[in-house]
Amino acid sequence: xxxxxxxxxxxxxxxxxxxxxxxxxxxxxxxxxxxxxxxxxxxxxxxxxxxxxxxxxxxxxxxxxxxxxxxxxxxxxxxxxxxxxxxxxxxxxxxxxxxxxxxxxxxxxxxxxxxxxxxxxxxxxxxxxxxxxxxxxxxxxxxxxxxxxxxxxxxxxxxxxxxxxxxxxxxxxxxxxxxxxxxxxxxxxxxxxxxxxxxxxxxxxxxxxxxxxxxxxxxxxxxxxxxxxxxxxxxxxxxxxxxxxxxxxxxxxxxxxxxxxxxxxxxxxxxxxxxxxxxxxxxxxxxxxxxxxxxxxxxxxxxxxxxxxxxxxxxxxxxxxxxxxxxxxxxxxxxxxxxxxxxxxxxxxxxxxxxxxxxxxxxxxxxxxxxxxxxxxxxxxxxxxxxxxxxxxxxxxxxxxxxxxxxxxxxxxxxxxxxxxxxxxxxxxxxxxxxxxxxxxxxxxxxxxxxxxxxxxxxxxxxxxxxxxxxxxxxxxxxxxxxxxxxxxxxxxxxxxxxxxxxxxxxxxxxxxxxxxxxxxxxxxxxxxxxxxxxxxxxxxxxxxxxxxxxxxxxxxxxxxxxxxxxxxxxxxxxxxxxxxxxxxxxxxxxxxxxxxxxxxxxxxxxxxxxxxxxxxxx
Amino acid sequence: xxxxxxxxxxxxxxxxxxxxxxxxxxxxxxxxxxxxxxxxxxxxxxxxxxxxxxxxxxxxxxxxxxxxxxxxxxxxxxxxxxxxxxxxxxxxxxxxxxxxxxxxxxxxxxxxxxxxxxxxxxxxxxxxxxxxxxxxxxxxxxxxxxxxxxxxxxxxxxxxxxxxxxxxxxxxxxxxxxxxxxxxxxxxxxxxxxxxxxxxxxxxxxxxxxxxxxxxxxxxxxxxxxxxxxxxxxxxxxxxxxxxxxxxxxxxxxxxxxxxxxxxxxxxxxx
Numbered sequence: 001x002x003x004x005x006x007x008x009x010x011x012x013x014x015x016x017x018x019x020x021x022x023x024x025x026x027x028x029x030x031x032x033x034x035x036x037x038x039x040x041x042x043x044x045x046x047x048x049x050x051x052x053x054x055x056x057x058x059x060x061x062x063x064x065x066x067x068x069x070x071x072x073x074x075x076x077x078x079x080x081x082x083x084x085x086x087x088x089x090x091x092x093x094x095x096x097x098x099x100x101x102x103x104x105x106x107x108x109x110x111x112x113x114x115x116x117x118x119x120x121x122x123x124x125x126x127x128x129x130x131x132x133x134x135x136x137x138x139x140x141x142x143x144x145x146x147x148x149x150x151x152x153x154x155x156x157x158x159x160x161x162x163x164x165x166x167x168x169x170x171x172x173x174x175x176x177x178x179x180x181x182x183x184x185x186x187x188x189x190x191x192x193x194x195x196x197x198x199x200x201x202x203x204x205x206x207x208x209x210x211x212x213x214x215x216x217x218x219x220x221x222x223x224x225x226x227x228x229x230x231x232x233x234x235x236x237x238x239x240x241x242x243x244x245x246x247x248x249x250x251x252x253x254x255x256x257x258x259x260x261x262x263x264x265x266x267x268x269x270x271x272x273x274x275x276x277x278x279x280x281x282x283x284x285x286x287x288x289x290x291x292x293x294x295x296x297x298x299x300x301x302x303x304x305x306x307x308x309x310x311x312x313x314x315x316x317x318x319x320x321x322x323x324x325x326x327x328x329x330x331x332x333x334x335x336x337x338x339x340x341x342x343x344x345x346x347x348x349x350x351x352x353x354x355x356x357x358x359x360x361x362x363x364x365x366x367x368x369x370x371x372x373x374x375x376x377x378x379x380x381x382x383x384x385x386x387x388x389x390x391x392x393x394x395x396x397x398x399x400x401x402x403x404x405x406x407x408x409x410x411x412x413x414x415x416x417x418x419x420x421x422x423x424x425x426x427x428x429x430x431x432x433x434x435x436x437x438x439x440x441x442x443x444x445x446x447x448x449x450x451x452x453x454x455x456x457x458x459x460x461x462x463x464x465x466x467x468x469x470x471x472x473x474x475x476x477x478x479x480x481x482x483x484x485x486x487x488x489x490x491x492x493x494x495x496x497x498x499x500x501x502x503x504x505x506x507x508x509x510x511x512x513x514x515x516x517x518x519x520x521x522x523x524x525x526x527x528x529x530x531x532x533x534x535x536x537x538x539x540x541x542x543x544x545x546x547x548x549x550x551x552x553x554x555x556x557x558x559x560x561x562x563x564x565x566x567x568x569x570x571x572x573x574x575x576x577x578x579x580x581x582x583x584x585x586x587x588x589x590x591x592x593x594x595x596x597x598x599x600x601x602x603x604x605x606x607x608x609x610x611x612x613x614x615x616x617x618x619x
Numbered sequence: 620x621x622x623x624x625x626x627x628x629x630x631x632x633x634x635x636x637x638x639x640x641x642x643x644x645x646x647x648x649x650x651x652x653x654x655x656x657x658x659x660x661x662x663x664x665x666x667x668x669x670x671x672x673x674x675x676x677x678x679x680x681x682x683x684x685x686x687x688x689x690x691x692x693x694x695x696x697x698x699x700x701x702x703x704x705x706x707x708x709x710x711x712x713x714x715x716x717x718x719x720x721x722x723x724x725x726x727x728x729x730x731x732x733x734x735x736x737x738x739x740x741x742x743x744x745x746x747x748x749x750x751x752x753x754x755x756x757x758x759x760x761x762x763x764x765x766x767x768x769x770x771x772x773x774x775x776x777x778x779x780x781x782x783x784x785x786x787x788x789x790x791x792x793x794x795x796x797x798x799x800x801x802x803x804x805x806x807x808x809x810x811x812x813x814x815x816x817x818x819x820x821x822x823x824x825x826x827x828x829x830x831x832x833x834x835x836x837x838x839x840x841x842x843x844x845x846x847x848x849x850x851x852x853x854x855x856x857x858x859x860x861x862x863x864x865x866x867x868x869x870x871x872x873x874x875x876x877x878x879x880x881x882x883x884x885x886x887x888x889x890x
Binding site: 004073074075082084096097099100103104225226228230235237239266267268269279280281283294318332334390393394395397399400401402405 | 672
């Protein structure tokens, strides 16, 4: 017998979710005999018309208010298999119920009323489905009877909502025009009301979806849930979140990198198989004495999870009070339970339009979704949600109040190398670049930005620095502001002084990179020969040198002219200005080129990160 | 079987996960045990979760209207599994003359089960109770969550329940409050029977047909009625259930005494 398919019904309030569920329950004969008759009699006694929605609203308060107030789970069976229906309320204030219901679903049905079309909650729910990792989506365009069963209206809603889903990174399995009130295309499709629709009914489409399987093929993640001392043995109990664990496997426990071999796999009443796969709640004993406790995550040595004090995540917030920058919360990720502080909030999504603005915010309000950077008190063990979902999501709580959830995704974290010896930081040998890198979790490098004034070097340098910093990496920007006034204060703007200026920049950058920092230099540095000198100096010291050509046509830079320098140069007030009366020599073979007149700064930074982060990883 | 666990495996693994989370979160916890089929499945899952040594006591609320077969089974199981058992009777109510002979079933059930449970909670100061309720038993249980906080009067605020997702639960409680932990929420009646069959879990004989009748659900003997059935083995019961659409609790009188009876009982602390 295969597991039930859990399907969540979401959508804007009054678009007919409860009616649709009631109709399915009645038509699949999933209710006890007499239930429908009883409801019909109760309605008649109160002078009400019977509605299919009443089937679900079992609690008296709901019938009186005529709204669904909490997540409801109910089972039904088609000819194909067993289902669990999760009804998630559409009211905005019940977002927490929608999340509770939808988080465990295999598939979702988004109900959109044909007369009203997609509304705010239709879009918000769509976006939350993406966040919760639900990929199997069916859109039920309900109340087609109120739109005169019009194909044109259906196609219009289909086109608009499909475009929206694409934007948030989803695709629907099917759009189905139906009427829950009348019964068209719910469990049967006779084509009488909508002869133009050739597809199968909602129920037949559901029968084609798949139950989410436990990810046995992913890397092993075995979070320790508890330790039981029995007789003289210590049993480490937990649920295998992903991968497979076998007797004899060498495990590494994060954080702290303790290693030990699996001696036995424990079950009751018998021990059972010599391995356990994703989804299994088991216990293990170890062949070596190591200190392991709840919150530690076991993995194989070759494929360990990431570990950092800082994470970036897309967070949805359900708390009544806003999430505050510099506020402290409890972060729970599998069995880890750590204190964290909010470092920053940005890219908050506008609930009505679903546009996100990349401005810094001081808070994330109730029902908002945004990018949040968190600093944890002790190292957090995690994966990107895209690679190992269960280790890439967490909840935020204040005391015992669960207030929000987060998905760690999109970010590229430097891979962590298991530390072979626990004494590595204490031995007496020389401190090498490798050892600095091992301690920092990444290598140092010089990222050399070059380009015309106004091409966007400063903007990119600042944004890049922030991205690296948020990944808990050591980074620093060198620019005219912090070098001209101190180290280079004796230099003017003669050709000789300019060359010397760049030489000093190159030397300082090399030293800082050798010390383990990712140095970003932001200078016009117009001459190939000067840049070549900086490159050679870095390479001689074994430091990675990444030349980034920040490219924009002179006309564009002159148009931008944020500091008014081009105007002065054209007026002859500024002599030897690069691009006007001094040459700029573009790099011949730079590591990275970004075209700032064709892409937004964030895109340029993303492009640089993609190339740069792999270069910073440990060997 | 890698990556392709069965429906029962998935239910079992999730229930064990919940039991372990509860045991870690609550230091003073008990598990009510009625010796009924669901209760015995819960006991079996607890034995699995804790490798045969359950770290908390079981609680039997003895209404004094128990079937003798159930008490016999209780004593056998206590010895068999090495269970720490606490038995609680609302002696005040019985001494005050409350009983099925003189009172309606809702009143008696409330006094001998719900009030007795509250008395035991007060005596032992438990911060959590593990219960064997299932969503499919009753419409109001469809809205239950795995961890469900109850106030000092054991009341359930079903209109404002905490969110619960990704295996993260509300695990704390204010003084006087307790949390109901409900590991069997996702199981159906037929799941319970299939699991009893697969694991060969011992259950009382009353569930099996004798002279054309058997008990489908067990409560106090004056208000629990057998159903017509010839199912004398677990296999026959499963076959019978697959062909029926009658509600499991149809033979339990307190559910049908008045409209919304179950909702009212449960809001006041009934399990």
